[in-house]
Amino acid sequence: LRESSPQRTSPAGPASGCCSGELEGQRCPEEGGGGRGQPSSCPPCCFLLQQATGLSSPSSNEGKQPAVQVPVSVAMMSPQMITPQQMQQILSPPQLQALLQQQQAIMLQQVTLDPAELDPFPLEHPLGNKQLAFQQQLLQMQQLQQQHLLNLQRQGLVSLPPGQGTVPLQTLPQAVCPSDLQQLWKEVTAAQPVEDSIKQEGLDLTTNTSNSTSFSAAKVSPPISHHPLPNGQSTMHTPRRDSSSHEETPGSHPLYGHGECKWPGCETLCEDLGQFVKHLNTEHALDDRSTAQCRVQMQVVQQLEIQLAKESERLQAMMAHLHMRPSEPKPFSQPLNLVSSATLSKSTSDTFPDGLPHPPTSATAPITPLRQGPSVISSSTLHNMGPIRRRNSEKFCTPISSELAQNHEFYKNADVRPPFTYASLIRQAILETPDRQLTLNEIYNWFTRMFAYFRRNTATWKNAVRHNLSLHKCFVRVENVKGAVWTVDEHEYQKRRPPKMTGSPTLVKNMISGLGYGALNASYQAALAESSFPLLNSPTMINTSSASGMLHVGHDDVSSTVEQVNSNGSFPPRSHPVHVKEEPAEAEDDSRPVSLMATTNQNVTIPDDRDLEEELPVEDLS
DNA sequence: GTTATTGTAAACAAGC
DNA sequence: CGCTTGTTTACAATAA
DSSP: OTTTOOSOOOSOSHHHHHHHHHHHHHHHHHHOSSOTTOGGGOHHHHHHHHHHHTTTOHHHHHHHGGGSOOOOOGGGSOTTTSOHHHHHHHSOHHHHHHHHHHHHHHHHHHHHHOGGGGOSOGGGOTTHHHHHHHHHHHHHHHHHHHHHHHHHHHTTOOOOOTTTTHHHHHHHHHHSOHHHHHHHHHHHHHOOTTHHHHHHHTOOOTTTHHHHHTHHHHTTOHHHHTOOOTTSOOSSOOTHHHHHHHHHSTTOBTTEETTEEOSTTTOOBOSSHHHHHHHHHHHSOSSHHHHHHHHHHHHHHHHHHHHHHHHHHHHHHHHHHTTOOOSSOOTTTSOTTOOOHHHHHHHHSSOTTOOOOOOOOTTTOOOOHHHHHHHHOOGGGGGGGSOTTOOOTTOSSOOHHHHHHHHHHHHHHSOOOOSSOHHHHHHHHHHHSTTSOBOHHHHHHHHHHHOGGGGSOHHHHHHHHHHHHHHOTTEEEEEETTEEEEEEOHHHHHHHSOOOGGGOHHHHHHHHHHSOHHHHHHHHHHHHHHHHOSSOOOHHHHHHHHTOSSSOOOGGGHHHHHHHIIIIISSOOOSSSOOOOSSOOOOOTTSOHHHHHHSOTHHHHOSOGGGGOSOOOOOOOO
16 A cells, blocks of 8 residues: 555645655655665665775676685675675674675785785786776775674664774775875776776766766765755765865866876876866866776775874874864864854853854855764664664664764764654753753754754754654653743653663574674663663763774774763763753853863864854755 | 554644 | 744554
């Protein structure tokens, strides 16, 4: 019966027309154009999927595979034959993990130890393509592995702190040094090994860099790639503005410098710009070779961005440790438009008419889900790509507070629906405040502040918020002197929650079979902590879970940990459930100075949070 | 198949 | 009158 109605039936007659249009745009990222229940049509998840499959064009590598002495495995098969998701279904998590690691190690060995691969003249070397295949396979394997880790997180079994996800990928720049990359370029230039893959994936670079920079998403899900955020941003990060600004400069070209072509692997000498342009149009025209080179460059950029994100995080941790304030903004990894959630939540918790922060303005900050997303977000985020109903709601070991602590920057920037129920989010918003109470408008502000997703379609989700507030007994409306505030009856909230893992032997058993004890222990403790403590999880819990033996956790999780310290440490949880605020606490902006350091870096780039308190240009959808 | 949960839409009322 | 806030109902989708 459900299949018979391709569209979501709306009971309302006349209103459904206009709303459906808006709704369509809203749900497009989740349901895609292929209809409900088709994961392949969900752009974000497919993006990750394609990261693991399409980037390296395994089909083309398949033909070159005999040159590589890699054991036959499903991982090396064409994605047309077995997708990573299918592979994950076929293999158990430890099997998959081991498989990926094994193949990664083998390929690394091949790439790094084979002297022939270091041939400085790869143009004539028959193994050039092989190395390209290696590196692409490496990328694929690492992305697969990363996705697998995310999958583990989605199951709530692994607590992946920020930066952790980048660790496997970071081995790549070490294995593929810049010289290798240059060599790689020459190889691509010499041959056209990825010709098939390009045709296969339909990479279209005709629209210049805008498409090329977001090709990963474009080839997977044109809707989302062409679906700008309200502020005009693309959901994918686009360094286009940089290049375009270069191109607008007369007499210069981003690919031309010091009298030579800076096209990767080219270095052709050009006397002047005109000659260079001619050279560019002739030697680097739109063809398979150029697109292949562009693809490789994308991968390089992606790797560097991941590296940058990690290094930035490390810098923040270092500066936090040294009690320093970052001396300079981070224009790349830290969009200027972002606001410290903790700081803003403090400053806006009670004092209106502030509250609504600016949405990221396209003029100043390209959104960077790629940069922060894959390396930071836990895989529960991936739920948004699936059916709408797949909300986390903290049922399985993924505490919303820790999830948000780890990924709040991602949610703040990426137009991705948070995998939590409205009730969970509302509760989180309320509990984040020192008084454990918020007005409705403040809850709205929290939503828009914390999630880019909620910066549009305000009518829809605000209605849902109000609906949830009224519907759930756990939300208690308390009349205040200045109006009404909403509080959380934690007892009621806990009551409505389903049983935890402790009461689900089957789940525990599955987890034991699927993961090591460490992860189980971590998630178990996390679930216990989440269920036991009504308020935010303690950093101890986070550290404990992070210290699981399965995944290494270094100091990279300091940001999330410190942030939780801020959330809890500065404002110890109150034992009494509700404390009706009698008057607004307006002078709390500086009550948590550490938060400026502890939350992510963009805080420091914001001179004043109140600058972001204008009304959002929401409902931009036409 | 049933039930509970959740999201969405909408009607409605009260207050400002 | 318009907006916000709050309540309620209805329905669909999903998971248990």
